[in-house]
Amino acid sequence: MNERELAIDMYRQMKLIRRFEEESARAYSMGKIGGFLHLYIGQESVAVGANAAIRPDDYTMTTYRDHGLALARGMTSRAAMAELFGKETGCSKGLGGSMHFFDVENHMYGGHGIVGGHMPLAAGMAFAAKYRGEDRVALVFYGEGASSIGATHEAMSLAALWKLPCIFICENNEYAMGTSLERSLSLTDISRKADAYGMAKDRFVADDVFMVRDRIAAAVKRARSGEGPTLIEVRTYRFRGHSMSDPAKYRTKDEVDDAKQRDALYRVQRQLEEDGAKAELEKIDAAVEDEVQDAIKFADESADPGPDLLAPTTYKGDFAR
Amino acid sequence: MSEMRFREAIRTAIAEEMERDGSVFMMGEEIGQYQGAYKVTEGLLDRFGEKRIIDTPIAEAGFAGIGIGAAMVGLRPIVEFMTWNFSAVAFDQILNNAAKMRQMSGGQLEVPIVFRGPNASARQVGSQHSHAMEHFYTHIPGVKVVAPSSCADAKGLLKTAIRDDNPVLYLESETLYSLKGDVPDDEDYTVPFGLGRVVREGADVTIISYSRIVHVAMEAAEALAKEGIEAEIIDLRSLRPLDEDLILQSVAKTHRAVVAYEGWPYGGVGAEIVDRIQRLAFDELDAPVLRVTTLDYPMPYNAALEQHCIPQAPRIVEAAKKVSYRE
Numbered sequence: 001m002n003e004r005e006l007a008i009d010m011y012r013q014m015k016l017i018r019r020f021e022e023e024s025a026r027a028y029s030m031g032k033i034g035g036f037l038h039l040y041i042g043q044e045s046v047a048v049g050a051n052a053a054i055r056p057d058d059y060t061m062t063t064y065r066d067h068g069l070a071l072a073r074g075m076t077s078r079a080a081m082a083e084l085f086g087k088e089t090g091c092s093k094g095l096g097g098s099m100h101f102f103d104v105e106n107h108m109y110g111g112h113g114i115v116g117g118h119m120p121l122a123a124g125m126a127f128a129a130k131y132r133g134e135d136r137v138a139l140v141f142y143g144e145g146a147s148s149i150g151a152t153h154e155a156m157s158l159a160a161l162w163k164l165p166c167i168f169i170c171e172n173n174e175y176a177m178g179t180s181l182e183r184s185l186s187l188t189d190i191s192r193k194a195d196a197y198g199m200a201k202d203r204f205v206a207d208d209v210f211m212v213r214d215r216i217a218a219a220v221k222r223a224r225s226g227e228g229p230t231l232i233e234v235r236t237y238r239f240r241g242h243s244m245s246d247p248a249k250y251r252t253k254d255e256v257d258d259a260k261q262r263d264a265l266y267r268v269q270r271q272l273e274e275d276g277a278k279a280e281l282e283k284i285d286a287a288v289e290d291e292v293q294d295a296i297k298f299a300d301e302s303a304d305p306g307p308d309l310l311a312p313t314t315y316k317g318d319f320a321r
Numbered sequence: 322m323s324e325m326r327f328r329e330a331i332r333t334a335i336a337e338e339m340e341r342d343g344s345v346f347m348m349g350e351e352i353g354q355y356q357g358a359y360k361v362t363e364g365l366l367d368r369f370g371e372k373r374i375i376d377t378p379i380a381e382a383g384f385a386g387i388g389i390g391a392a393m394v395g396l397r398p399i400v401e402f403m404t405w406n407f408s409a410v411a412f413d414q415i416l417n418n419a420a421k422m423r424q425m426s427g428g429q430l431e432v433p434i435v436f437r438g439p440n441a442s443a444r445q446v447g448s449q450h451s452h453a454m455e456h457f458y459t460h461i462p463g464v465k466v467v468a469p470s471s472c473a474d475a476k477g478l479l480k481t482a483i484r485d486d487n488p489v490l491y492l493e494s495e496t497l498y499s500l501k502g503d504v505p506d507d508e509d510y511t512v513p514f515g516l517g518r519v520v521r522e523g524a525d526v527t528i529i530s531y532s533r534i535v536h537v538a539m540e541a542a543e544a545l546a547k548e549g550i551e552a553e554i555i556d557l558r559s560l561r562p563l564d565e566d567l568i569l570q571s572v573a574k575t576h577r578a579v580v581a582y583e584g585w586p587y588g589g590v591g592a593e594i595v596d597r598i599q600r601l602a603f604d605e606l607d608a609p610v611l612r613v614t615t616l617d618y619p620m621p622y623n624a625a626l627e628q629h630c631i632p633q634a635p636r637i638v639e640a641a642k643k644v645s646y647r648e
Contacts, residue, residue, distance in 0.1 A: 090427070092425060092427035092429070093427030093428065094427070095424055095425060102425070102429050103429075104426070109393060109394075109430075110422075110425070110426065111425075112418075113417070114417050117386070117413050117414065117417055117418060118418075120382065120385070120386020121386050121387075121389055121418060122390060123390060124387035124391040125390045125394050126390075127391050127396075128390070128394045128395065131346065131391070138390075150410075151382045151383065151386060154380040154382050154384075154386070155383055158377070158378065158387060309428075313424045313428040315423070315462075315463065315465075315487050316423065316487055317485075317486065319562075320465045320487070320515070320561050321561065
C-alpha cells in the first residue's frame with residue numbers, strides 16, 4: 001500500500017469509527033444498548049495511526065473506550081455492533097458488552113474496565129513474545145486518568161527493567177471522566193513519567209494521523225530490536241462526554257468547539273480532497289453508511305445468547321463448583 | 322516412592338513440569354538467587370536459568386498481571402506469592418483479569434496460570450501476615466482453589482494445577498514445609514481436582530478439613546477415640562471444585578459433622594460446606610453442623626493469644642462431642 005492508498009484507508013477507518021459510534025449513540029438512546037457506552041469520537045486518529053504502525057500479529061489492548069481500536073484492528077462492524085446489542089453474534093458473544101471487545105484473531109485483547117488493570121497484561125504479552133524469541137510487540141492504550149494508579153506504574157517499572165517490547169500509549173484526552181488534567185496530576189507532561197523508569201518517551205498532538213503512525217512506528221522499531229518499552233503521550237480530545245450519561249458540564253462549549261476545529265478526521269479528509277480524491281471519499285462515505293446500517297440491522301436481528309453459554313465460558317472443561 | 326519434605330514435593334512438581342513443557346516458567350520475589358524465601362525453589366535457578374526462574378521486584382499486581390497476560394497468549398506461568406497475604410495487592414488482577422478473561426471474551430481466551438505460596442497462620446507473624454486467603458478466592462467463579470495437606474498431594478495437585486487450562490490458586494502452609502512423607506516418583510503422578518480423601522475412617526462423626534488443620538484434626542481424632550468416639554476425617558484437598566459427594570457419603574454414615582479450618586467464621590469455605598450439608602443431607606443429620614474456625618479477630622502477635630485464636634485440637638474435640646451430645 002502506498003502512502004496515498006494508506007491515507008485513503010486510514011480515512012475510511014476513522015470515518016467508520018466515527019459513524020459507527022454516532023449510530024451506536026443513537027441506538028443507545030433508543031434503548032438497544034445497555035450499560036455504559038464510552039465513545040471514542042475525536043480520538044480516532046490515535047487507534048488508526050497506531051494500527052498503521054504495527055503488524056497484524058502484534059498484540060494490542062485498551063481500556064473500556066475500545067470500539068475504535070477494535071475496528072481499526074479489523075473487527076467487523078457486525079461483530080462490534082452485535083456486541084453492543086448484547087447478541088450472541090457479537091465479538092464476545094454478548095457477554096462482554098461495550099467495555100469488553102475481544103477479537104483474538106485480529107490480536108485485539110480487550111476492552112478492559114478497571115482503570116490501569118490491563119497495563120500489566122500488555123507487559124505480559126510482551127514478555128511472552130520475548131520469552132519465545134518472537135519479534136512481536138504489545139501496544140497498550142490507556143487514559144491519562146490511569147497515570148495515578150498503581151498497576152500502571154508496576155507494569156512500566158517491570159517492562160523497563162526487563163526491556164519488554166511494550167509500547168505504552170497514553171491517550172491524554174484532558175479529562176479523567178470529569179476531572180481535568182490539572183486537577184488530577186501534579187505533572188501534566190505525562191511522558192516525563194518515563195524518566196522514572198529509564199524508559200524512552202515521546203509526546204505529541206494527534207491532529208495528524210500520519211504523524212501518529214510515524215511516531216509510534218519509531219517506538220515499535222525500538223521495541224522490535226530489543227531496546228525495550230516506550231511511553232508515548234498522545235494528546236487528543238474526546239468530543240463527547242465520558243459516557244452516554246455525562247453531559248460534560250466540566251468544560252466549556254468553546255473549548256469543545258475549538259477541539260473540533262482540529263479534528264484529525266477532517267484534516268485527512270481536507271488533505272485528500274485537495275489531492276483530488278473527493279469522488280473516492282464520497283464512495284467510501286457511502287460504503288461506510290451501508291456498513292454501519294448493515295451492522296445495526298444484523299445486530300437487531302441476531303439472537304440473544306442463551307444460558308448454555310455461561311458455564312463453558314467460565315471454565316474450560318469441567319465447571320469447578 | 323521417595324520420602325521427601327513437603328517443600329521438596331512442590332519443587333519436584335515444578336521441576337518435572339518445567340522439564341516436560343517449555344512454556345512453563347516461574348516468577349516471584351526471591352525465588353532465584355535467594356533460593357526462595359522458604360526454600361521451595363532452591364536450586365531451580367541453577368537448573369533452569371534466569372529466563373525461566375525469574376526474580377521479580379516487589380510488585381505483586383505487576384507480576385501477577387504479567388503472568389496473566391503471558392498466559393492469555395499461551396505461556397503457562399507459575400507465580401509465587403512470597404505469602405498469600407501479599408496477593409491482596411494483586412487481588413484485582415486475580416478477580417478481574419485471571420478469573421473473568423475467558424467469560425468476558427466470549428470464551429476466546431484461556432488463562433492457564435498457577436498462583437502459589439504459603440497461606441494462613443505461620444508462627445507469630447502478626448495480623449497482616451496470617452490470612453487464610455482461600456475464603457476470598459473460592460467465592461470467585463473462573464478460578465480453582467486447592468490446598469494440600471500431604472507431601473504426595475503437594476506434588477500431585479501442583480502438577481494437575483500446572484496442566485490445567487484455567488487459573489489455579491494453590492495454597493500451601495509455612496508450617497507444613499518441613500513435613501516428611503512418601504511421594505510417588507512417577508512424572509505423571511497427578512491428583513485430580515474435586516476429589517477429597519478419607520484420611521481416617523470412623524463411624525461416629527465426620528470432621529471435614531484441609532491443609533494444615535487436617536493434621537490438627539488427626540490429633541483431635543486420637544483424643545476422641547480415647548473417649549469412644551471414632552471420627553472420620555476428610556481432607557478436601559480441593560476447595561473449588563469441592564468434593565460434595567464424599568462429604569455427603571460420610572455424613573450419611575456418621576450423621577454428624579464438624580468443619581475445621583483456618584479463617585474467620587463469617588462466611589467462607591466452612592459456611593459453604595455447612596450450606597451444602599444442610600441442603601443436601603438434611604434428613605441424615607442428627608445434630609447441627611458445627612464449625613471450628615480461627616476466632617473472629619485480626620491475628621494477635623502474642624504467642625499464647627495467637628494459639629488461642631487458631632483452631633486447636635481441643636476445640637475440634639469439643640465440637641465433635643457437642644454434635645455427638647457427649648458434653
